[in-house]
Amino acid sequence: MKGHQPPNRRxxxxxxxxxxxxxxxxxxxxxxxxLAERIVNEAQAKGIFVHDAxxxxxLLMQVDLDARIPPALYQVIAELLAWVHEIDSQGN
Numbered sequence: 001m002k003g004h005q006p007p008n009r010r011x012x013x014x015x016x017x018x019x020x021x022x023x024x025x026x027x028x029x030x031x032x033x034x035l036a037e038r039i040v041n042e043a044q045a046k047g048i049f050v051h052d053a054x055x056x057x058x059l060l061m062q063v064d065l066d067a068r069i070p071p072a073l074y075q076v077i078a079e080l081l082a083w084v085h086e087i088d089s090q091g092n
Contacts, residue, residue: 014060
């Protein structure tokens with residue numbers, strides 16, 4: 001996932017890891033500026049979908065690294081995972 005950069009704000013990005021099952025996704029990486037660019041570039045190089053949702057990225061930036069996303073974000077992350085699944089199944 002990547003953040004959209006408003007004119008006077010540094011770009012921010014958050015990478016989530018989801019391994020299925022009944023556990024919530026965890027924050028794998030996050031950063032601002034050049035680090036955010038590297039996170040996005042690495043994801044794209046590995047064929048990982050990048051979604052631009054600045055409000056969600058801002059919320060996820062508040063979650064500690066290696067921490068599971070909070071229950072308040074379950075619904076929006078579930079919708080994001082459904083979007084990724086739909087795109088992935090169209091490509092295969």
